[in-house]
Amino acid sequence: MLYPGVDSDTNAAVALLADLACDRPERSVLEFGIGTGRLAIGLHRRGLRVAGIDGSEQMVSELRSKLDGDAVEVVVGDYRDAWVDSTFSVVVLALNGIFDPRGRQAQLDIFRNAARHLAPSGCFVLESWVMSDAQRSGEWSVIPRYVGDEHVELQLARYDITTNQIERTLVHLRPQGSAFVTVTDTYASPGELDVMAEVTGFDRIARYSRWSGTEFSATSTNHISVYQIRHS
Ligand SMILES: C[S@@+](CC[C@H](N)C(=O)[O-])C[C@H]1O[C@@H](n2cnc3c(N)ncnc32)[C@H](O)[C@@H]1O
Known part of the structure:
Protein backbone atom coordinates (compact mmCIF):
# COMPACT_ATOMS: atom_id res chain seq x y z
CA MET A 1 0.00 0.00 0.00
CA LEU A 2 1.28 3.42 -0.90
CA TYR A 3 -1.03 5.44 1.33
CA PRO A 4 -3.33 4.56 4.24
CA GLY A 5 -6.49 2.92 3.01
CA VAL A 6 -5.49 3.07 -0.64
CA ASP A 7 -5.43 -0.16 -2.57
CA SER A 8 -3.61 0.66 -5.81
CA ASP A 9 -5.66 -1.68 -7.92
CA THR A 10 -4.20 -0.66 -11.24
CA ASN A 11 -6.16 -2.96 -13.53
CA ALA A 12 -9.48 -1.97 -12.01
CA ALA A 13 -8.51 1.71 -12.18
CA VAL A 14 -7.63 1.43 -15.87
CA ALA A 15 -10.92 -0.41 -16.55
CA LEU A 16 -13.07 2.20 -14.79
CA LEU A 17 -11.28 5.14 -16.44
CA ALA A 18 -11.50 3.47 -19.86
CA ASP A 19 -15.24 2.86 -19.40
CA LEU A 20 -15.79 6.52 -18.50
CA ALA A 21 -13.73 7.68 -21.50
CA CYS A 22 -15.38 5.26 -23.93
CA ASP A 23 -18.83 6.46 -22.91
CA ARG A 24 -17.86 9.93 -24.16
CA PRO A 25 -17.17 11.06 -27.74
CA GLU A 26 -13.49 12.05 -27.44
CA ARG A 27 -12.37 8.72 -25.91
CA SER A 28 -9.46 10.43 -24.21
CA VAL A 29 -7.86 10.74 -20.76
CA LEU A 30 -5.62 13.42 -19.27
CA GLU A 31 -3.77 12.35 -16.14
CA PHE A 32 -2.59 14.95 -13.63
CA GLY A 33 0.64 13.61 -12.06
CA ILE A 34 1.09 10.95 -14.73
CA GLY A 35 4.34 9.73 -13.15
CA THR A 36 5.95 6.78 -14.89
CA GLY A 37 2.68 5.67 -16.49
CA ARG A 38 1.22 3.10 -14.10
CA LEU A 39 -2.28 4.02 -15.35
CA ALA A 40 -1.45 5.84 -18.58
CA ILE A 41 0.24 2.91 -20.30
CA GLY A 42 -2.74 0.61 -19.69
CA LEU A 43 -5.12 3.31 -20.95
CA HIS A 44 -2.99 3.86 -24.06
CA ARG A 45 -2.99 0.09 -24.72
CA ARG A 46 -6.79 0.18 -24.69
CA GLY A 47 -6.68 2.51 -27.67
CA LEU A 48 -7.53 5.72 -25.84
CA ARG A 49 -5.83 9.04 -26.53
CA VAL A 50 -3.82 9.68 -23.37
CA ALA A 51 -1.92 12.76 -22.19
CA GLY A 52 -0.42 13.84 -18.91
CA ILE A 53 1.05 16.61 -16.81
CA ASP A 54 3.85 15.98 -14.35
CA GLY A 55 6.24 18.22 -12.46
CA SER A 56 9.11 15.76 -12.46
CA GLU A 57 11.41 15.56 -15.50
CA GLN A 58 12.78 12.31 -14.09
CA MET A 59 9.37 10.61 -13.91
CA VAL A 60 8.50 11.85 -17.39
CA SER A 61 11.73 10.57 -18.95
CA GLU A 62 11.10 7.18 -17.33
CA LEU A 63 7.60 7.15 -18.80
CA GLY A 97 -2.81 14.02 -5.52
CA ILE A 98 -5.60 16.46 -4.60
CA PHE A 99 -4.14 16.72 -1.06
CA ASP A 100 -1.81 19.42 -2.32
CA PRO A 101 0.51 20.69 0.44
CA ARG A 102 -0.08 24.29 -0.73
CA GLY A 103 -3.61 24.32 0.71
CA ARG A 104 -7.23 24.95 -0.31
CA GLN A 105 -6.53 27.56 -3.00
CA ALA A 106 -4.20 25.14 -4.75
CA GLN A 107 -6.88 22.43 -4.52
CA LEU A 108 -9.50 24.77 -6.02
CA ASP A 109 -7.07 25.71 -8.81
CA ILE A 110 -6.61 22.00 -9.58
CA PHE A 111 -10.39 21.58 -9.95
CA ARG A 112 -10.46 24.66 -12.23
CA ASN A 113 -7.58 23.33 -14.31
CA ALA A 114 -9.39 20.00 -14.70
CA ALA A 115 -12.58 21.86 -15.75
CA ARG A 116 -10.87 23.81 -18.53
CA HIS A 117 -9.38 20.58 -19.94
CA LEU A 118 -12.76 18.81 -20.16
CA ALA A 119 -14.96 18.47 -23.21
CA PRO A 120 -18.73 18.88 -22.67
CA SER A 121 -19.98 16.06 -20.38
CA GLY A 122 -16.38 15.19 -19.46
CA CYS A 123 -15.53 14.13 -15.93
CA PHE A 124 -12.85 14.64 -13.30
CA VAL A 125 -11.96 11.50 -11.31
CA LEU A 126 -10.24 11.72 -7.94
CA GLU A 127 -8.83 8.97 -5.74
CA SER A 128 -8.26 9.82 -2.08
CA TRP A 129 -8.22 8.23 1.33
CA VAL A 130 -10.72 8.99 4.10
CA MET A 131 -9.44 10.02 7.52
CA SER A 132 -10.56 7.92 10.50
CA ASP A 133 -11.95 9.47 13.70
CA ALA A 134 -8.75 8.44 15.49
CA GLN A 135 -6.62 10.31 12.95
CA ARG A 136 -8.90 13.36 13.13
CA SER A 137 -8.33 13.62 16.90
CA GLY A 138 -5.04 15.46 16.46
CA GLU A 139 -3.09 12.74 18.26
CA TRP A 140 -0.25 10.90 16.56
CA SER A 141 -1.37 7.71 14.84
CA VAL A 142 1.00 4.89 13.89
CA ILE A 143 0.13 2.58 11.00
CA PRO A 144 2.26 -0.30 9.69
CA ARG A 145 2.36 0.21 5.90
CA TYR A 146 4.59 -2.69 5.06
CA VAL A 147 5.84 -5.57 7.20
CA GLY A 148 8.40 -7.92 5.66
CA ASP A 149 11.29 -10.05 6.94
CA GLU A 150 13.92 -7.46 6.06
CA HIS A 151 11.86 -4.26 5.81
CA VAL A 152 9.19 -2.64 7.95
CA GLU A 153 7.56 0.68 7.06
CA LEU A 154 5.65 2.61 9.72
CA GLN A 155 3.68 5.78 9.16
CA LEU A 156 3.43 8.30 11.98
CA ALA A 157 0.76 10.89 11.17
CA ARG A 158 -0.80 13.86 12.93
CA TYR A 159 -3.65 16.03 11.66
CA ASP A 160 -4.04 19.70 12.57
CA ILE A 161 -7.66 20.80 12.24
CA THR A 162 -6.65 24.48 12.36
CA THR A 163 -4.68 24.21 9.09
CA ASN A 164 -6.19 21.03 7.55
CA GLN A 165 -2.63 19.80 7.22
CA ILE A 166 -1.60 16.25 7.93
CA GLU A 167 2.05 15.71 8.66
CA ARG A 168 3.32 12.21 7.96
CA THR A 169 6.70 10.69 8.70
CA LEU A 170 7.42 7.37 7.02
CA VAL A 171 9.97 5.33 8.92
CA HIS A 172 11.72 2.56 7.00
CA LEU A 173 13.46 0.00 9.23
CA ARG A 174 15.91 -2.43 7.64
CA PRO A 175 18.69 -4.62 9.13
CA GLN A 176 21.25 -2.19 7.69
CA GLY A 177 19.61 0.90 9.24
CA SER A 178 16.65 3.27 9.17
CA ALA A 179 15.43 6.02 6.85
CA PHE A 180 12.86 8.78 7.35
CA VAL A 181 10.67 10.60 4.83
CA THR A 182 8.39 13.43 5.95
CA VAL A 183 5.50 14.75 3.85
CA THR A 184 2.75 17.27 4.57
CA ASP A 185 -0.62 17.10 2.82
CA THR A 186 -3.72 19.28 2.94
CA TYR A 187 -6.51 16.90 3.84
CA ALA A 188 -10.01 17.30 2.38
CA SER A 189 -12.88 15.03 3.35
CA PRO A 190 -15.20 13.65 0.64
CA GLY A 191 -17.74 16.35 1.56
CA GLU A 192 -15.15 19.12 1.31
CA LEU A 193 -14.11 17.83 -2.11
CA ASP A 194 -17.79 17.89 -3.15
CA VAL A 195 -18.01 21.57 -2.16
CA MET A 196 -14.85 22.39 -4.12
CA ALA A 197 -16.32 20.54 -7.10
CA GLU A 198 -19.64 22.38 -6.74
CA VAL A 199 -18.05 25.84 -6.71
CA THR A 200 -15.81 25.07 -9.68
CA GLY A 201 -18.66 23.86 -11.92
CA PHE A 202 -18.98 20.12 -11.34
CA ASP A 203 -21.73 17.72 -10.21
CA ARG A 204 -20.77 14.47 -8.53
CA ILE A 205 -22.16 11.54 -10.55
CA ALA A 206 -20.57 8.60 -8.69
CA ARG A 207 -18.54 7.67 -5.64
CA TYR A 208 -17.00 4.25 -5.05
CA SER A 209 -14.84 2.91 -2.27
CA ARG A 210 -12.65 0.99 -4.71
CA TRP A 211 -11.76 1.20 -8.38
CA SER A 212 -13.62 -2.08 -8.89
CA GLY A 213 -16.86 -0.14 -8.25
CA THR A 214 -17.58 -1.25 -4.66
CA GLU A 215 -20.17 1.04 -3.14
CA PHE A 216 -18.88 3.86 -0.92
CA SER A 217 -20.17 3.62 2.66
CA ALA A 218 -19.84 5.38 6.02
CA THR A 219 -16.96 3.08 6.92
CA SER A 220 -15.00 3.30 3.65
CA THR A 221 -11.37 4.26 4.03
CA ASN A 222 -10.89 5.29 0.42
CA HIS A 223 -12.96 6.89 -2.31
CA ILE A 224 -13.03 7.22 -6.05
CA SER A 225 -15.18 10.24 -6.88
CA VAL A 226 -16.43 11.05 -10.36
CA TYR A 227 -17.40 14.68 -11.01
CA GLN A 228 -19.02 15.67 -14.29
CA ILE A 229 -18.64 19.15 -15.70
CA ARG A 230 -21.96 20.97 -15.33
CA HIS A 231 -23.82 22.00 -18.48
CA SER A 232 -24.00 25.79 -18.65
C1 LIG B 1 2.58 9.14 -6.41
S1 LIG B 1 3.00 9.56 -8.06
C2 LIG B 1 1.61 8.86 -8.89
C3 LIG B 1 1.87 8.58 -10.34
C4 LIG B 1 0.65 8.05 -11.10
N1 LIG B 1 -0.44 9.03 -11.09
C5 LIG B 1 0.15 6.75 -10.53
O1 LIG B 1 -1.03 6.71 -10.13
O2 LIG B 1 0.90 5.81 -10.46
C6 LIG B 1 2.64 11.31 -8.07
C7 LIG B 1 3.12 12.03 -9.33
O3 LIG B 1 2.58 13.34 -9.32
C8 LIG B 1 3.60 14.28 -9.64
N2 LIG B 1 3.21 15.55 -9.01
C9 LIG B 1 3.00 15.79 -7.69
N3 LIG B 1 2.57 17.05 -7.50
C10 LIG B 1 2.51 17.62 -8.74
C11 LIG B 1 2.10 18.89 -9.22
N4 LIG B 1 1.66 19.86 -8.40
N5 LIG B 1 2.14 19.13 -10.56
C12 LIG B 1 2.57 18.17 -11.41
N6 LIG B 1 2.95 16.93 -11.02
C13 LIG B 1 2.92 16.66 -9.70
C14 LIG B 1 4.88 13.65 -9.13
O4 LIG B 1 6.01 14.15 -9.84
C15 LIG B 1 4.63 12.18 -9.40
O5 LIG B 1 5.07 11.80 -10.68
Whole structure:
Protein backbone atom coordinates (compact mmCIF):
# COMPACT_ATOMS: atom_id res chain seq x y z
CA MET A 1 0.00 0.00 0.00
CA LEU A 2 1.28 3.42 -0.90
CA TYR A 3 -1.03 5.44 1.33
CA PRO A 4 -3.33 4.56 4.24
CA GLY A 5 -6.49 2.92 3.01
CA VAL A 6 -5.49 3.07 -0.64
CA ASP A 7 -5.43 -0.16 -2.57
CA SER A 8 -3.61 0.66 -5.81
CA ASP A 9 -5.66 -1.68 -7.92
CA THR A 10 -4.20 -0.66 -11.24
CA ASN A 11 -6.16 -2.96 -13.53
CA ALA A 12 -9.48 -1.97 -12.01
CA ALA A 13 -8.51 1.71 -12.18
CA VAL A 14 -7.63 1.43 -15.87
CA ALA A 15 -10.92 -0.41 -16.55
CA LEU A 16 -13.07 2.20 -14.79
CA LEU A 17 -11.28 5.14 -16.44
CA ALA A 18 -11.50 3.47 -19.86
CA ASP A 19 -15.24 2.86 -19.40
CA LEU A 20 -15.79 6.52 -18.50
CA ALA A 21 -13.73 7.68 -21.50
CA CYS A 22 -15.38 5.26 -23.93
CA ASP A 23 -18.83 6.46 -22.91
CA ARG A 24 -17.86 9.93 -24.16
CA PRO A 25 -17.17 11.06 -27.74
CA GLU A 26 -13.49 12.05 -27.44
CA ARG A 27 -12.37 8.72 -25.91
CA SER A 28 -9.46 10.43 -24.21
CA VAL A 29 -7.86 10.74 -20.76
CA LEU A 30 -5.62 13.42 -19.27
CA GLU A 31 -3.77 12.35 -16.14
CA PHE A 32 -2.59 14.95 -13.63
CA GLY A 33 0.64 13.61 -12.06
CA ILE A 34 1.09 10.95 -14.73
CA GLY A 35 4.34 9.73 -13.15
CA THR A 36 5.95 6.78 -14.89
CA GLY A 37 2.68 5.67 -16.49
CA ARG A 38 1.22 3.10 -14.10
CA LEU A 39 -2.28 4.02 -15.35
CA ALA A 40 -1.45 5.84 -18.58
CA ILE A 41 0.24 2.91 -20.30
CA GLY A 42 -2.74 0.61 -19.69
CA LEU A 43 -5.12 3.31 -20.95
CA HIS A 44 -2.99 3.86 -24.06
CA ARG A 45 -2.99 0.09 -24.72
CA ARG A 46 -6.79 0.18 -24.69
CA GLY A 47 -6.68 2.51 -27.67
CA LEU A 48 -7.53 5.72 -25.84
CA ARG A 49 -5.83 9.04 -26.53
CA VAL A 50 -3.82 9.68 -23.37
CA ALA A 51 -1.92 12.76 -22.19
CA GLY A 52 -0.42 13.84 -18.91
CA ILE A 53 1.05 16.61 -16.81
CA ASP A 54 3.85 15.98 -14.35
CA GLY A 55 6.24 18.22 -12.46
CA SER A 56 9.11 15.76 -12.46
CA GLU A 57 11.41 15.56 -15.50
CA GLN A 58 12.78 12.31 -14.09
CA MET A 59 9.37 10.61 -13.91
CA VAL A 60 8.50 11.85 -17.39
CA SER A 61 11.73 10.57 -18.95
CA GLU A 62 11.10 7.18 -17.33
CA LEU A 63 7.60 7.15 -18.80
CA ARG A 64 8.93 8.12 -22.25
CA SER A 65 11.49 5.30 -22.11
CA LYS A 66 8.59 2.81 -21.84
CA LEU A 67 6.67 4.12 -24.86
CA ASP A 68 7.18 4.48 -28.60
CA GLY A 69 7.71 8.07 -29.69
CA ASP A 70 4.96 10.46 -28.69
CA ALA A 71 2.36 7.79 -27.87
CA VAL A 72 1.41 9.78 -24.77
CA GLU A 73 1.75 13.56 -24.84
CA VAL A 74 3.25 14.87 -21.60
CA VAL A 75 3.62 18.46 -20.46
CA VAL A 76 6.21 19.02 -17.75
CA GLY A 77 4.63 21.47 -15.34
CA ASP A 78 2.38 21.99 -12.34
CA TYR A 79 -1.07 20.42 -12.69
CA ARG A 80 -2.41 23.37 -10.73
CA ASP A 81 -2.17 25.51 -13.86
CA ALA A 82 -0.27 23.80 -16.72
CA TRP A 83 -2.18 23.61 -20.01
CA VAL A 84 -2.25 20.72 -22.46
CA ASP A 85 -3.54 22.19 -25.67
CA SER A 86 -6.64 20.00 -25.96
CA THR A 87 -9.77 18.89 -24.17
CA PHE A 88 -10.50 15.38 -22.90
CA SER A 89 -13.32 13.02 -21.90
CA VAL A 90 -11.72 12.33 -18.51
CA VAL A 91 -9.19 14.05 -16.26
CA VAL A 92 -7.85 11.83 -13.47
CA LEU A 93 -5.84 12.61 -10.35
CA ALA A 94 -5.03 9.39 -8.47
CA LEU A 95 -3.32 8.48 -5.21
CA ASN A 96 -4.30 11.50 -3.11
CA GLY A 97 -2.81 14.02 -5.52
CA ILE A 98 -5.60 16.46 -4.60
CA PHE A 99 -4.14 16.72 -1.06
CA ASP A 100 -1.81 19.42 -2.32
CA PRO A 101 0.51 20.69 0.44
CA ARG A 102 -0.08 24.29 -0.73
CA GLY A 103 -3.61 24.32 0.71
CA ARG A 104 -7.23 24.95 -0.31
CA GLN A 105 -6.53 27.56 -3.00
CA ALA A 106 -4.20 25.14 -4.75
CA GLN A 107 -6.88 22.43 -4.52
CA LEU A 108 -9.50 24.77 -6.02
CA ASP A 109 -7.07 25.71 -8.81
CA ILE A 110 -6.61 22.00 -9.58
CA PHE A 111 -10.39 21.58 -9.95
CA ARG A 112 -10.46 24.66 -12.23
CA ASN A 113 -7.58 23.33 -14.31
CA ALA A 114 -9.39 20.00 -14.70
CA ALA A 115 -12.58 21.86 -15.75
CA ARG A 116 -10.87 23.81 -18.53
CA HIS A 117 -9.38 20.58 -19.94
CA LEU A 118 -12.76 18.81 -20.16
CA ALA A 119 -14.96 18.47 -23.21
CA PRO A 120 -18.73 18.88 -22.67
CA SER A 121 -19.98 16.06 -20.38
CA GLY A 122 -16.38 15.19 -19.46
CA CYS A 123 -15.53 14.13 -15.93
CA PHE A 124 -12.85 14.64 -13.30
CA VAL A 125 -11.96 11.50 -11.31
CA LEU A 126 -10.24 11.72 -7.94
CA GLU A 127 -8.83 8.97 -5.74
CA SER A 128 -8.26 9.82 -2.08
CA TRP A 129 -8.22 8.23 1.33
CA VAL A 130 -10.72 8.99 4.10
CA MET A 131 -9.44 10.02 7.52
CA SER A 132 -10.56 7.92 10.50
CA ASP A 133 -11.95 9.47 13.70
CA ALA A 134 -8.75 8.44 15.49
CA GLN A 135 -6.62 10.31 12.95
CA ARG A 136 -8.90 13.36 13.13
CA SER A 137 -8.33 13.62 16.90
CA GLY A 138 -5.04 15.46 16.46
CA GLU A 139 -3.09 12.74 18.26
CA TRP A 140 -0.25 10.90 16.56
CA SER A 141 -1.37 7.71 14.84
CA VAL A 142 1.00 4.89 13.89
CA ILE A 143 0.13 2.58 11.00
CA PRO A 144 2.26 -0.30 9.69
CA ARG A 145 2.36 0.21 5.90
CA TYR A 146 4.59 -2.69 5.06
CA VAL A 147 5.84 -5.57 7.20
CA GLY A 148 8.40 -7.92 5.66
CA ASP A 149 11.29 -10.05 6.94
CA GLU A 150 13.92 -7.46 6.06
CA HIS A 151 11.86 -4.26 5.81
CA VAL A 152 9.19 -2.64 7.95
CA GLU A 153 7.56 0.68 7.06
CA LEU A 154 5.65 2.61 9.72
CA GLN A 155 3.68 5.78 9.16
CA LEU A 156 3.43 8.30 11.98
CA ALA A 157 0.76 10.89 11.17
CA ARG A 158 -0.80 13.86 12.93
CA TYR A 159 -3.65 16.03 11.66
CA ASP A 160 -4.04 19.70 12.57
CA ILE A 161 -7.66 20.80 12.24
CA THR A 162 -6.65 24.48 12.36
CA THR A 163 -4.68 24.21 9.09
CA ASN A 164 -6.19 21.03 7.55
CA GLN A 165 -2.63 19.80 7.22
CA ILE A 166 -1.60 16.25 7.93
CA GLU A 167 2.05 15.71 8.66
CA ARG A 168 3.32 12.21 7.96
CA THR A 169 6.70 10.69 8.70
CA LEU A 170 7.42 7.37 7.02
CA VAL A 171 9.97 5.33 8.92
CA HIS A 172 11.72 2.56 7.00
CA LEU A 173 13.46 0.00 9.23
CA ARG A 174 15.91 -2.43 7.64
CA PRO A 175 18.69 -4.62 9.13
CA GLN A 176 21.25 -2.19 7.69
CA GLY A 177 19.61 0.90 9.24
CA SER A 178 16.65 3.27 9.17
CA ALA A 179 15.43 6.02 6.85
CA PHE A 180 12.86 8.78 7.35
CA VAL A 181 10.67 10.60 4.83
CA THR A 182 8.39 13.43 5.95
CA VAL A 183 5.50 14.75 3.85
CA THR A 184 2.75 17.27 4.57
CA ASP A 185 -0.62 17.10 2.82
CA THR A 186 -3.72 19.28 2.94
CA TYR A 187 -6.51 16.90 3.84
CA ALA A 188 -10.01 17.30 2.38
CA SER A 189 -12.88 15.03 3.35
CA PRO A 190 -15.20 13.65 0.64
CA GLY A 191 -17.74 16.35 1.56
CA GLU A 192 -15.15 19.12 1.31
CA LEU A 193 -14.11 17.83 -2.11
CA ASP A 194 -17.79 17.89 -3.15
CA VAL A 195 -18.01 21.57 -2.16
CA MET A 196 -14.85 22.39 -4.12
CA ALA A 197 -16.32 20.54 -7.10
CA GLU A 198 -19.64 22.38 -6.74
CA VAL A 199 -18.05 25.84 -6.71
CA THR A 200 -15.81 25.07 -9.68
CA GLY A 201 -18.66 23.86 -11.92
CA PHE A 202 -18.98 20.12 -11.34
CA ASP A 203 -21.73 17.72 -10.21
CA ARG A 204 -20.77 14.47 -8.53
CA ILE A 205 -22.16 11.54 -10.55
CA ALA A 206 -20.57 8.60 -8.69
CA ARG A 207 -18.54 7.67 -5.64
CA TYR A 208 -17.00 4.25 -5.05
CA SER A 209 -14.84 2.91 -2.27
CA ARG A 210 -12.65 0.99 -4.71
CA TRP A 211 -11.76 1.20 -8.38
CA SER A 212 -13.62 -2.08 -8.89
CA GLY A 213 -16.86 -0.14 -8.25
CA THR A 214 -17.58 -1.25 -4.66
CA GLU A 215 -20.17 1.04 -3.14
CA PHE A 216 -18.88 3.86 -0.92
CA SER A 217 -20.17 3.62 2.66
CA ALA A 218 -19.84 5.38 6.02
CA THR A 219 -16.96 3.08 6.92
CA SER A 220 -15.00 3.30 3.65
CA THR A 221 -11.37 4.26 4.03
CA ASN A 222 -10.89 5.29 0.42
CA HIS A 223 -12.96 6.89 -2.31
CA ILE A 224 -13.03 7.22 -6.05
CA SER A 225 -15.18 10.24 -6.88
CA VAL A 226 -16.43 11.05 -10.36
CA TYR A 227 -17.40 14.68 -11.01
CA GLN A 228 -19.02 15.67 -14.29
CA ILE A 229 -18.64 19.15 -15.70
CA ARG A 230 -21.96 20.97 -15.33
CA HIS A 231 -23.82 22.00 -18.48
CA SER A 232 -24.00 25.79 -18.65
C1 LIG B 1 2.58 9.14 -6.41
S1 LIG B 1 3.00 9.56 -8.06
C2 LIG B 1 1.61 8.86 -8.89
C3 LIG B 1 1.87 8.58 -10.34
C4 LIG B 1 0.65 8.05 -11.10
N1 LIG B 1 -0.44 9.03 -11.09
C5 LIG B 1 0.15 6.75 -10.53
O1 LIG B 1 -1.03 6.71 -10.13
O2 LIG B 1 0.90 5.81 -10.46
C6 LIG B 1 2.64 11.31 -8.07
C7 LIG B 1 3.12 12.03 -9.33
O3 LIG B 1 2.58 13.34 -9.32
C8 LIG B 1 3.60 14.28 -9.64
N2 LIG B 1 3.21 15.55 -9.01
C9 LIG B 1 3.00 15.79 -7.69
N3 LIG B 1 2.57 17.05 -7.50
C10 LIG B 1 2.51 17.62 -8.74
C11 LIG B 1 2.10 18.89 -9.22
N4 LIG B 1 1.66 19.86 -8.40
N5 LIG B 1 2.14 19.13 -10.56
C12 LIG B 1 2.57 18.17 -11.41
N6 LIG B 1 2.95 16.93 -11.02
C13 LIG B 1 2.92 16.66 -9.70
C14 LIG B 1 4.88 13.65 -9.13
O4 LIG B 1 6.01 14.15 -9.84
C15 LIG B 1 4.63 12.18 -9.40
O5 LIG B 1 5.07 11.80 -10.68
